[in-house]
Amino acid sequence: xxxxxxxxxxxxxxxxxxxxxxxxxxxxxxxxxxxxxxxxxxxxxxxxxxxxxxxxxxxxxxxxxxxxxxxxxxxxxxxxxxxxxxxxxxxxxxxxxxxxxxxxxxxxxxxxxxxxxxxxxxxxxxxxxxxxxxxxxxxxxxxxxxxxxxxxxxxxxxxxxxxxxxxxxxxxxxxxxxxxxxxxxxxxxxxxxxxxxxxxxxxxxxxxxxxxxxxxxxxxxxxxxxxxxxxxxxxxxxxxxxxxxxxxxxxxxxxxxxxxxxxxxxxxxxxxxxxxxxxxxxxxxxxxxxxxxxxxxxxxxxxxxxxxxxxxxxxxxxxxxxxxxxxxxxxxxxxxxxxxxxxxxxxxxxxxxxxxxxxxxxxxxxxxxxxxxxxxxxxxxxxxxxxxxxxxxxxxxxxxxxxxxxxxx
Ligand code: GLU
Numbered sequence: 001x002x003x004x005x006x007x008x009x010x011x012x013x014x015x016x017x018x019x020x021x022x023x024x025x026x027x028x029x030x031x032x033x034x035x036x037x038x039x040x041x042x043x044x045x046x047x048x049x050x051x052x053x054x055x056x057x058x059x060x061x062x063x064x065x066x067x068x069x070x071x072x073x074x075x076x077x078x079x080x081x082x083x084x085x086x087x088x089x090x091x092x093x094x095x096x097x098x099x100x101x102x103x104x105x106x107x108x109x110x111x112x113x114x115x116x117x118x119x120x121x122x123x124x125x126x127x128x129x130x131x132x133x134x135x136x137x138x139x140x141x142x143x144x145x146x147x148x149x150x151x152x153x154x155x156x157x158x159x160x161x162x163x164x165x166x167x168x169x170x171x172x173x174x175x176x177x178x179x180x181x182x183x184x185x186x187x188x189x190x191x192x193x194x195x196x197x198x199x200x201x202x203x204x205x206x207x208x209x210x211x212x213x214x215x216x217x218x219x220x221x222x223x224x225x226x227x228x229x230x231x232x233x234x235x236x237x238x239x240x241x242x243x244x245x246x247x248x249x250x251x252x253x254x255x256x257x258x259x260x261x262x263x264x265x266x267x268x269x270x271x272x273x274x275x276x277x278x279x280x281x282x283x284x285x286x287x288x289x290x291x292x293x294x295x296x297x298x299x300x301x302x303x304x305x306x307x308x309x310x311x312x313x314x315x316x317x318x319x320x321x322x323x324x325x326x327x328x329x330x331x332x333x334x335x336x337x338x339x340x341x342x343x344x345x346x347x348x349x350x351x352x353x354x355x356x357x358x359x360x361x362x363x364x365x366x367x368x369x370x371x372x373x374x375x376x377x378x379x380x381x382x383x384x385x386x387x388x389x390x391x392x393x394x395x396x397x398x399x400x401x402x403x404x405x406x407x408x409x
Contacts, residue, residue: 003292004082006317010332011085014393017386020401028400031081032065033057037127039105041119049116053124055103057137058084061403063097064135066341068142068170069124069149070104071117079291080104083142083312087341089396090334094373096345099400101137103128109144118152125156132157134166134352140344141170143215143290147182151175166351169344178347180362181340186220186288187363188339189310190228191370193284196306196331196388199378202283205229208247210280210304212236213289214263217310217337219254221288226250230284234277237262238289241277242269278302287314294319302328309333324387332389334396335377342369 001009008029015025039051054077057065067087070080080102088100105124109117131137141150147170154168154175161167165176173179180187194204207230211218214237222232231247239262242248248269256266264271278285278294279301287293288310294302299319307323308331309315315323315330323330346362357365381391 001317003313003316004078006292006315006320007082007085007313009317010320010389010393011089011397014390014397017384017390018394018397020397024401027404028059028397029085031056031058031084032060033131034077034081035128035131036077037124039120039123039127041116041123044113044116051105051107051120051123053103053105053127054080055128055131055137055139056080056084056101057131058100058102059088059400060099061400061407062092062099064099065101065137066091066098066140066344067101067103068140069145069153070102070142071107071109071120071144071149072104073106073108074290075104075106086312086334088400089393090338091341092396092399093334093377093392094338094342094369095399096342096369098138098341098345101139102142103139104142117149121149121152122156125153129157129160132167133161134164134348138166138344138348139168140341141216146170146216147172147177150177166348169347171347176347176351178343178350178362179357179359180366181343181347182216183220183224184343184362184366185217185310185337185340186222187224188342188366188370189217189221189286189288189308189336190224191339191367192331192336192374193225193286193306193308194228195371195374196308196329196378200306200329207231207284208233208282209284209286210234210277210282212274212277212285212287212293213311214257215289217340218286218288219257221286221310222250223254233282234272234280235263236272236274236277236289240264241272241274242266243272243277243280244269280304284308287311290314292316296322299323299326299328305329307331309336312337320387320389330387330389331374332392335373335388335392338373339366339370342366
């Protein structure tokens with residue numbers, strides 16, 4: 001089963017527990033709307049480049065659709081549909097008033113200049129501006145995009161629709177972004193990690209961690225893990241990785257990575273591959289990069305007793321079965337990485353009220369949402385004797401299903 005089939009498998013596992021009819025499954029799984037658009041762009045060398053962009057709006061039973069924009073060479077229609085569906089369950093698990101969506105462009109941003117990145121972003125928004133909006137569908141950053149890309153996106157949207165900061169989240173602070181949005185996904189990951197360890201009568205302080213990915217999510221997760229006293233012993237990024245069994249100095253590693261465009265060569269560390277990282281002898285494994293990285297073979301070799309899915313869809317279905325049999329506790333993506341979309345929601349609320357929150361308020365509200373959501377998932381898992389993943393899907397599908405039935409067709 002590939003990463004895309006895995007998401008459907010997880011849905012069906014929960015749907016079986018819930019006794020959901022085939023008709024209801026079909027209704028909940030079918031995306032509302034899928035757009036595939038051509039983005040022609042003048043490249044810096046004068047040539048014309050043609051790119052393909054996607055926006056999939058999966059479900060709006062609980063509110064406007066919400067989800068990131070991913071710029072990555074592997075983006076395709078199937079992946080975007082899957083990620084849009086995950087957003088529907090994710091917003092429902094943390095009970096924020098949104099549905100799910102996702103978009104992206106199949107492009108390698110490392111091959112684009114800054115000017116080309118801006119032009120491709122604006123070209124994409126030209127194509128989808130009528131589909132999105134503060135009450136319809138609200139994009140945000142995802143892999144390969146950031147606050148600057150969101151600034152161009154909102155600026156382009158406003159050329160058609162006038163001042164509307166709430167049409168996009170993850171914007172820079174200077175352009176109606178929120179305090180704490182950039183750190184939010186990584187912070188949320190660490191909050192749920194603390195919560196699961198508490199249930200297992202363990203603490204983050206002194207625990208050893210292997211972290212795959214040092215992008216927005218991974219780097220902030222590393223920072224908060226380090227601040228909480230965990231020992232981050234191995235980290236990888238797209239180009240390589242570093243390890244130190246005594247624990248890496250995360251603030252120094254973060255500076256090193258910024259100055260040297262990657263982790264490799266960090267003084268006082270040995271190099272480590274992704275394969276080695278996933279099999280590290282640690283307490284906690286946190287995949288915070290691409291989907292589908294934990295295969296059946298990897299799952300057999302994982303030595304961590306807790307896996308926290310900071311990435312979207314990192315575990316293949318067969319691997320999940322193995323974790324279940326081996327009693328490896330997996331905190332699923334739709335709960336573990338929901339901190340980002342939760343603070344996106346706070347940003348949208350602030351934009352709509354034209355009232356700015358301070359960082360302390362954002363953090364406090366985020367902590368509350370993540371802890372409450374975790375507790376609910378944990379309790380359902382205990383009550384029904386299911387994995388945390390199935391429990392999270394039961395909550396998410398249940399909320400979306402009830403909203404759908406109450407609203408009617
Ligand atoms: N891209 C992030 C995710 O996968 C955030 C989405 C958002 O803030 O809307 O959850």
